[in-house]
Amino acid sequence: MKPPPRAPASAAKLLSRPLTECVACVREGAALPSDLVSAAFDRADDIGAGSESLNVFLATDRERATEHAKGLTALIGRAEAPGNLAGVPVAVKDNIATLDMPTTCGSRILEGYVSPFEATVVRRLRANGAVIIGKTNMDEFAMGSSTENSAYGPTRNPVDIRRVPGGSSGGSAAAVAAGIVRLALGSETGGSVRQPASFCGIVGVKPTYGRVSRYGLVAFGSSLDQVGVLARTVEDAALGLEVIAGCDQFDSTSADVPVPRYELEKNAGLKGLVIGKPREYFPERLDPRIAQECERALDAYRELGAEVREVSLPHTAYSIPVYYIVAPAEASSNLARFDGVRYGLRVPSERGLAGMYEATRARGFGPEVTRRILLGTYVLSAGYYDAYYKKAQSVRALIAQDFRDVFASGVDVLFTPTTPTPAFELGAVKDPYEMYVSDIFTASANLAGVPAMSIPIGDARGLPVGGQIIAPHFAEPVMFRAAFGLERALAGELLPGEKSA
Amino acid sequence: MSAAASPDYEMVVGLEVHVQLKTRTKAFCGCSADFGAPPNTNVCPVCLALPGALPVLNQHAVELALRAALALDCKVNATSVFARKNYFYPDLPKGYQISQYDRPLAEKGWLTIGELDDGTPVRVGITRVHMEEDAGKSVHDRYAGATAIDLNRAGVPLIEIVSEPDMRSAAEAGAYLRLLKQILSYSGVSDVSMEEGSLRVDANVSARIRGATQLGTKTEVKNMNSFSAVERALDSEFARQVALLESGGTVTQQTMLWDGAKGETRASRTKEESHDYRYFPEPDLPPLVLDMEWVGRVGRAIPELPDARRKRMIGEYELSAADAELLTASAGMSEYFEAVARASLDPKAALNWVMGEVSAAVNAAGVRIDEFPVRPADLGELLRMVREDVVSHTAAKRVFARMVETGKPAAQVAAEEGLQKVGDDAALVEWIDEVLRENPAEAARYKSGETKLQGVLVGLVMKKSKGRADPRKVNQLLSERARV
Numbered sequence: 001m002k003p004p005p006r007a008p009a010s011a012a013k014l015l016s017r018p019l020t021e022c023v024a025c026v027r028e029g030a031a032l033p034s035d036l037v038s039a040a041f042d043r044a045d046d047i048g049a050g051s052e053s054l055n056v057f058l059a060t061d062r063e064r065a066t067e068h069a070k071g072l073t074a075l076i077g078r079a080e081a082p083g084n085l086a087g088v089p090v091a092v093k094d095n096i097a098t099l100d101m102p103t104t105c106g107s108r109i110l111e112g113y114v115s116p117f118e119a120t121v122v123r124r125l126r127a128n129g130a131v132i133i134g135k136t137n138m139d140e141f142a143m144g145s146s147t148e149n150s151a152y153g154p155t156r157n158p159v160d161i162r163r164v165p166g167g168s169s170g171g172s173a174a175a176v177a178a179g180i181v182r183l184a185l186g187s188e189t190g191g192s193v194r195q196p197a198s199f200c201g202i203v204g205v206k207p208t209y210g211r212v213s214r215y216g217l218v219a220f221g222s223s224l225d226q227v228g229v230l231a232r233t234v235e236d237a238a239l240g241l242e243v244i245a246g247c248d249q250f251d252s253t254s255a256d257v258p259v260p261r262y263e264l265e266k267n268a269g270l271k272g273l274v275i276g277k278p279r280e281y282f283p284e285r286l287d288p289r290i291a292q293e294c295e296r297a298l299d300a301y302r303e304l305g306a307e308v309r310e311v312s313l314p315h316t317a318y319s320i321p322v323y324y325i326v327a328p329a330e331a332s333s334n335l336a337r338f339d340g341v342r343y344g345l346r347v348p349s350e351r352g353l354a355g356m357y358e359a360t361r362a363r364g365f366g367p368e369v370t371r372r373i374l375l376g377t378y379v380l381s382a383g384y385y386d387a388y389y390k391k392a393q394s395v396r397a398l399i400a401q402d403f404r405d406v407f408a409s410g411v412d413v414l415f416t417p418t419t420p421t422p423a424f425e426l427g428a429v430k431d432p433y434e435m436y437v438s439d440i441f442t443a444s445a446n447l448a449g450v451p452a453m454s455i456p457i458g459d460a461r462g463l464p465v466g467g468q469i470i471a472p473h474f475a476e477p478v479m480f481r482a483a484f485g486l487e488r489a490l491a492g493e494l495l496p497g498e499k500s501a
Numbered sequence: 502m503s504a505a506a507s508p509d510y511e512m513v514v515g516l517e518v519h520v521q522l523k524t525r526t527k528a529f530c531g532c533s534a535d536f537g538a539p540p541n542t543n544v545c546p547v548c549l550a551l552p553g554a555l556p557v558l559n560q561h562a563v564e565l566a567l568r569a570a571l572a573l574d575c576k577v578n579a580t581s582v583f584a585r586k587n588y589f590y591p592d593l594p595k596g597y598q599i600s601q602y603d604r605p606l607a608e609k610g611w612l613t614i615g616e617l618d619d620g621t622p623v624r625v626g627i628t629r630v631h632m633e634e635d636a637g638k639s640v641h642d643r644y645a646g647a648t649a650i651d652l653n654r655a656g657v658p659l660i661e662i663v664s665e666p667d668m669r670s671a672a673e674a675g676a677y678l679r680l681l682k683q684i685l686s687y688s689g690v691s692d693v694s695m696e697e698g699s700l701r702v703d704a705n706v707s708a709r710i711r712g713a714t715q716l717g718t719k720t721e722v723k724n725m726n727s728f729s730a731v732e733r734a735l736d737s738e739f740a741r742q743v744a745l746l747e748s749g750g751t752v753t754q755q756t757m758l759w760d761g762a763k764g765e766t767r768a769s770r771t772k773e774e775s776h777d778y779r780y781f782p783e784p785d786l787p788p789l790v791l792d793m794e795w796v797g798r799v800g801r802a803i804p805e806l807p808d809a810r811r812k813r814m815i816g817e818y819e820l821s822a823a824d825a826e827l828l829t830a831s832a833g834m835s836e837y838f839e840a841v842a843r844a845s846l847d848p849k850a851a852l853n854w855v856m857g858e859v860s861a862a863v864n865a866a867g868v869r870i871d872e873f874p875v876r877p878a879d880l881g882e883l884l885r886m887v888r889e890d891v892v893s894h895t896a897a898k899r900v901f902a903r904m905v906e907t908g909k910p911a912a913q914v915a916a917e918e919g920l921q922k923v924g925d926d927a928a929l930v931e932w933i934d935e936v937l938r939e940n941p942a943e944a945a946r947y948k949s950g951e952t953k954l955q956g957v958l959v960g961l962v963m964k965k966s967k968g969r970a971d972p973r974k975v976n977q978l979l980s981e982r983a984r985v
Contacts, residue, residue, distance in 0.1 A: 095553075096553075097552065097553040103552065103553070105552070110552065113552070115546075115551065115552065115553065116546065116551070117546050117551070117553075117554075119553060214555060215553065215554070215555050216553040216554075217553055218552040218553045219552075219553070219785075221784075222784035222785050223784035249557065250555060250557060251555050251557075252555065252556070252557050252558065252785065252786050252787060253555075253784070253785065253786075253787060329781060330781075330784055332587075332779075333585050333587050333596070333597050333779070333781070335596075336587060336589065336595065336596020336597060337550040337552070337594060337595050337596050339589060339591070339596060341591045341594075341650065342549060342550070342594060342650075343551070353591065357589060377779065380587070380779035380780075380781055381777055381779060382777045382779075385779075385781075389781060
């Protein structure tokens with residue numbers, strides 16, 4: 001058997017090509033998985049992904065990644081199916097359990113903790129030939145919108161290193177934006193994939209609640225959490241989601257709904273598509289550059305044959321208050337397991353069990369996590385439950401109903417800005433409430449459980465601006481159709497038969 | 502009646518019973534639910550609450566919980582909701598227990614625990630039956646200055662059966678518990694062993710002046726390890742409350758611990774009442790939506806319950822009410838009896854043997870009836886051999902003893918031990934002659950017409966034959982020998 005030709009020179013270049021090309025090269029033997037892995041690590045070194053600069057990763061394991069890559073080469077040599085992501089280096093957010101690297105969630109309380117099992121999404125990546133090269137930095141337990149809440153220092157935005165990459169999946173967004181990987185996993189509770197994607201100028205997808213297994217994703221707000229993908233292009237994101245999506249017997253909230261081939265929407269065109277423009281997402285005070293880029297995108301939609309319709313989601317204003325009741329309530333319970341008894345940090349105390357709990361949790365959790373645990377404990381307490389948690393759940397139902405109503409009225413997808421501002425400077429947002437408002441356009445999709453994604457639509461003062469596409473439950477195909485069309489239109493590429501009006 | 506007589510107080514009791522379901526695996530993961538494995542061996546990411554693990558509901562646990570609910574005539578909710586009960590404790594890995602709260606599996610059932618002299622049934626209302634998971638165990642006495650945690654039990658499925666405050670005495674509470682245990686055992690829901698912890702009882706008890714309609718302030722009594730301990734604890738706590746009330750004091754709502762050695766209840770130091778469990782719907786599990794047709798099938802498949810079985814047995818086997826009561830005290834014993842009765846075609850003998858030899862042997866061996874080495878079919882065969890005169894009644898007891906030791910079938914034991922009846926004239930005559938030779942005085946008196954000695958001599962022959970001789974033939978042959 002002839003060994004595949006080595007093509008180390010092309011590996012670095014391949015990382016800047018679409019995933020389909022990478023995978024095809026690997027399958028044909030034109031590129032070795034280990035070369036792609038080397039290229040990713042070399043790129044990380046070149047660009048300064050280390051903690052002194054971008055601080056993208058909390059852990060990497062070049063040796064193991066290279067071993068995995070060589071194993072794949074052997075598979076390909078035996079002509080065994082290497083999968084849809086053969087040889088593709090992937091970065092994984094540090095709240096997703098992996099066997100070979102720690103899973104710390106950006107927290108001191110899980111420093112050095114290595115999971116004895118792997119998340120379903122990671123198993124699916126591996127089964128499809130992906131190589132996990134590192135665990136990415138994040139706001140502690142995914143609580144934050146800037147990655148400044150990591151116990152291991154903030155990640156910087158590769159577009160402008162004075163600025164934050166957004167959060168909480170800031171490390172994953174930076175890894176993709178810096179060209180280290182073509183695909184990364186993030187997680188969402190209230191915009192934690194879409195907002196950093198927007199800040200870093202890449203594509204970020206939050207699937208329908210239940211579309212992707214949460215088994216192995218360290219829980220923050222269980223009724224809101226979903227694993228999502230970050231990529232440079234809509235097509236790469238579609239490929240990545242297709243691999244990780246699907247029902248899982250280990251997650252009772254995962255849905256038994258078939259997984260379509262999202263990349264088939266690539267050439268579906270926009271003719272006849274009805275795009276809703278919800279007025280609540282375009283307030284007076286919206287950054288005018290962002291408003292302008294959104295209008296440009298909507299014009300592009302119109303030009304390619306889609307209809308843009310003004311719509312209303314009347315309960316949008318409540319999404320932030322509702323989110324900041326529901327998510328912390330669930331978090332206060334989800335984070336109770338970090339008690340110093342079985343794993344992770346334990347700080348001994350002279351004051352017995354209660355003292356150990358207090359010392360461990362006081363030292364293990366950062367200020368934002370502590371704040372949310374307190375907030376969540378409060379809203380679930382006897383005497384406050386009805387006024388806060390129960391009320392929030394009722395309003396959450398109204399928010400979800402807004403989406404059902406607007407989609408039932410004939411709107412296929414909604415288009416909005418992803419964030420109210422572009423990436424801000426490190427340390428610029430000090431007031432927690434001001435930080436929470438970063439999620440103002442993204443949190444409703446999590447509350448309603450509908451899929452949403454952010455794609456780059458332009459820039460504001462040199463900083464990337466993201467546009468958000470929101471679709472009905474399990475209607476990822478139409479969401480991707482709208483995203484493919486917009487991406488193409490903004491790049492000035494037209495489908496055969498498509499012509500600018 | 503003297504005017505100074507103290508008022509007559511009445512005890513009011515409601516019981517909370519936790520029962521471990523007899524499933525092979527835990528409630529929310531695939532770990533074995535077996536009791537007695539080495540510490541922390543039946544554990545996995547889910548029941549250890551490792552980061553990222555999620556619960557998946559065990560369908561068999563739902564089925565067993567439903568059986569219990571239906572056997573207690575509860576109304577099953579088509580949709581019930583799991584909830585998190587939040588509290589910190591080292592043997593509670595997640596920091597919350599998955600339970601059910603405002604929407605339990607089933608509600609509003611009842612249990613008839615007896616009847617009044619006028620035949621009115623005494624019913625105890627069942628408030629609710631809900632599913633939950635067990636916690637692990639904290640071991641305080643194993644290592645000096647440290648507590649060890651064993652999480653084998655963490656996540657084992659439980660149901661909690663909450664009764665209405667419908668019991669008026671310790672005896673009624675005892676009757677309720679014994680009947681509940683029988684029903685849960687009969688329906689295959691649980692092993693219901695207080696020793697192994699698969700059944701645990703907490704009691705809410707209060708005192709009020711007889712005839713009053715308002716309930717008095719209750720205390721919750723815990724730490725009782727047997728039904729009789731429950732009865733003693735209730736009497737003791739009731740007496741304490743009455744003494745308090747009679748001296749003009751008031752009862753404080755609190756948790757009391759039963760101290761069996763001292764025979765008294767004392768206030769628990771932990772303020773359980775101050776707990777705020779912050780219940781909220783468990784987001785990791787969708788609501789439990791039951792197919793009501795399936796619920797119907799589960800109900801129809803419930804094995805016969807003790808009350809029905811008693812009535813049927815009295816009719817079918819002509820048992821006395823007292824015998825039926827005794828036999829049905831345990832599901833296993835009554836099933837064993839029925840199998841023996843059917844195999845032997847002799848219910849009367851089956852009853853005598855099961856209540857006598859079998860009970861004695863089971864108790865002596867300290868095993869459960871389903872572990873007893875003599876299978877009912879084999880005992881049935883032995884009884885048939887007795888009826889058909891293949892073995893004598895005396896020999897049958899020895900055959901049975903060997904069957905208990907070896908587990909072998911009756912015919913094989915009888916053959917191996919040479920315990921079949923000997924009806925062969927030559928052999929019998931030989932034994933008779935030997936007896937007459939060895940007892941010349943009695944022989945002479947017998948031959949001279951003292952026929953009342955016949956019994957003595959037959960007994961001696963039986964003894965010599967080690968019970969094998971056919972007594973009917975011995976009698977006949979002995980009379981013939983006397984005439985020689």
